[in-house]
Amino acid sequence: MATFSEHLRGRSDDELVRLLLRRPDLAHPSPATLASLAARATSRPSLERALAGVDAAVLQAVEAVVALLAGSSDPATGVRARDVVAAVGAGRPEAPAVRAALATATDLALVHPAGGRAADPLLRPAPGVAELLGSATAGLAAPAPHDPDPAAVPGLLADAPAAGRAVLDALTWGPPVGVRPASGPAAEAVTELVRAGLLVRADERHVVLPRTVALALRDGRTHRAPATPPAPEDLPRRDAALVEAEHAAGAERAVRLVAGLLRLWGQAPPPVLRAGGLGVRDLRRTASALEVTEQEAAFVVELAGVGALVRDDGEESPHHVPTTLADEWLALDLADRWARLASWWAATPRWPALVGTRDERGAVRPALGPELGRPWAPRLRHVVLGLLADAGPGAAPDAAAVRAGLAWRTPRSVPPLEAVAAVLREAGWLGVLGAGALPVAGRALLDPDTDPRPALAAGLGAALPPAVDDLLLQADLTGIVPGRPSQELEALLDASARVESRGGAVTVRFTPESVRDALDAGSTADDLLADLASHARGGVPQPLEYLVRDAARRHGRLRTGAASSYVRTEDPALLAGLAEDPRHADLGLVRLAPTVLAAQAPLHELLAALRAHGLAPVAETPDGQVLHAAPTVRRVAAARPRFAPEDGGRGAQPPAERAAALVGVLRRAEEARAAGGSTGGAGAVVRGAAAEVAGAAARAEADGSPTLRDRASGVAAATAAARADRPTTGTRGGPRPAAGTADPAEALGLLREAAAGHTEVWLDVVGSRGALERRRVLPVRVDGGRVRVVDTARDAEIVVAAHRVAAVTPVDAAGTEPAADDDAAADPRRTDTA
Secondary structure, three states: OOHHHHHHOOOOHHHHHHHHHHHHHHHOOOOOHHHHHHHHOOOOHHHHHHHHHOOHHOOOOHHHHHHHHHOOOOOOOEEEEHHHHHHHHHHHHOOOHHHHHHHHHHHHOEEEEEOOOOOEEEEEEEEOOOHHHOHHHHHHHOOOOOOOOOOHHHHHOOOHHHHHHHHHHHHHHHOEEEEEOOOOOOHHHHHHHHHHOEEOOOOEEEOOOHHOOOOOOHHOOOOOOOOOOOOOOHOOOOOHHHHHHHHHHHHHHHHHHHHHHHHHHOOOOEEOOOOOOOOOHHHHHHHHOOOOHHHHHHHHHHHHHHOOOOOOOOOOOOOOEHHHHHHHHHHHHHHHHHHHHHHHHHHHHHHHHOOOOOOOOEEEOOOOOOOOOOOOHHHHHHHHHHHHHHOOEEOOOOHHHHHHHHHHOOOOOOOOHHHHHHHHHHHHHHHHOEEOOOOOHHHHOOOOOOHHHOOOHHHHHOOOOOEOOOOOOOOOEEEEEOOOOOOHHHHHHHHHHHEOOOOEEEEEEEEEHHHHHHOOOOOOOOHHHHHHHHHHHOOOHHHHHHHHHHHHHHOOEEEEEOOOOOOOOHHHHHHOOOOOOHHHHHOOEEEEEEEEEEEEHHHHHHHHHHHHHHEEEEEEOOOOEEEEEOOOOOEEOOOOOOOOOOOOOOOOOOHHHHHHHHHHHHHHHHHHHHHOOOOOHHHHHHHHHHHHHHHHHHHHHHHHHOOOOHHHHHHHHHHHHHOOOOOOOOOOEEEEOOOOOOOHHHHHHHHHHHHHHHHHHEEEEOOOOOEEEEEEEEEEEEEOOOOEEEEEOOOEEEEHHHHHHHEEOOOOOOOOOOOOOOHHHHHHHHHHHO
């Protein structure tokens, strides 16, 4: 029988490269030898990752192999592909898909050939897979000594009471454990089934359907039917033009909201909570100012925080302030601004959907708070967008349909429905989706090895309608932009008008307040009218011109200064009653003359109070010149955007080349191991070689030095020379056993293989007093840092901590005791890091 490690050694280089690419955790950090690779491939964390990434068909095939071999103690047994096809209930049309799933499982090293013909090998699960799947794999109970004989089960079923048939049917396809009724006909039926041996009592309240009985009821199958993917034709579809139009509208809106947030916080930065983050009231004010829901406002705030557009200013009383990077972002065109937002969202582990929920202590999680990080967030966004891409153009599934698709793709790691809905909701807000479907630009986020921003910007640029520079001004003081306004026109309207509606066209309204804002920013009536006329098709209507002239005439009739501050005017009637008004008591107004009032409040507070009173004051300098008191905009130093992709993986060698170079190292290290015996002493040399190869990628491309593959050959040759110089005799003078190992990772791999194959090994263990003890054992299970073995000489089961294992050597055919490993004997604590 070929063991798992022997199977890996027998793989071709291309097959090993494919394994490293499909299970990248096996290559980080670089393994020292193929035996180390086998040990890592059978470790519980690596198997968890591999099984979490396979689809339902591959998982079903692996479960069928495990279920068919459960309880078998013969290491030479295995199952063939045709047995798996029959076990999952596949007919002739489904058989190729089942065989393809088995081939995928073999490529991933979840099952491996253990003998038989090359065209039709006997398959066995990799060591550790059965333990990871659990005792109730495929809904079947674990084998037990009291299970009925399979040959006797048909007769027992024929004699079973009719009332008990419904009980057996309920447990047939799992789970195999049922609750025993307290009384009634069902309780009597269960009692009869237990008496007949068709059910087994687990405890006072539960019964178990034995494995042999379940297989008889299933006609020998492990699964009811072969797993099939959801039909994509059942998904709703959207027209391509509608998808691109909605995508462009969503992207434009997202950019506008982030820009509005930066303007808002630049003038009135909200304070930072003591524990970090944005307060609930400040989030509510921000949502009101942006005219969005609090949930969407939290998303916008988090998006700006991820890109380092806003940050804590670090003052004694800190506030959330836009950074200098925000000015750079605002200077970009619309497509480039959105491309950065989309790439930040796809890469960040921040999860904005948690804003407003409560943590374990009952406290509300704030936006920009420290508890919103979830490391699985980028992967979930990627798989959801990938599913939409694979569903075809225009596919717009809802959250339930997306989750059903993910349940097929990764049945062991299905996300909650709420998490899937959050991804779809955020993608819609951001414009990554249009009408619920993935647009052309959104597909750029699916390639992890390239910078998505150029493709995102190009995709949005193609979807955006052309910018227009025309403004239709009407006599009712409104204006209409028949399309997407240009940057120049949008800046003019932001400064002098209020947006009433957006859609295919933008409708704005001019009010005294909006015109006054433009005048406060430094414009004059002539400048504003000239700018409007340059964009207006039919000129500026007379009512709008009157509005602007009237606002300009009233603008600046009041002048303010500092006394702390003062108010003066040419018309005494304008100041009548101001000083005596109780609403202005906190301003400390004092009448100095019929046309002059002094105030104790700062100038900006005095201006705000007078404007709230319906007046239109302006500030002035000490020499009487008008001072346009534009809002103070704050900025802090920029930081690198959090979790933002900088180069999209550019500059690094392709993963395939790194994997090929690592395979070359492993092959040569294996040759050195075979020439030098146990890897105990030269393992550090091999690991150093792997580390040298892994770190050569950047240097090779930067300075034109030898490639990674060239370095692999050279380092491997040095490793072989180091092993050749190493003594190969043990402490007893005999030759060192080539099959043994003192390397911690390889030792655990040998123990897992021995447990899977029910074979004995020599186990060197560091005892409680530091002495090295050797036992001949039969490994039972390796899991959780513990090794459970049966000491065959003492006929006793013991549990050994993994860090106390000094060396493992398979028992040879003659059963002789191997020579001790001099490295392990010299320093038994050397392997305590296992």
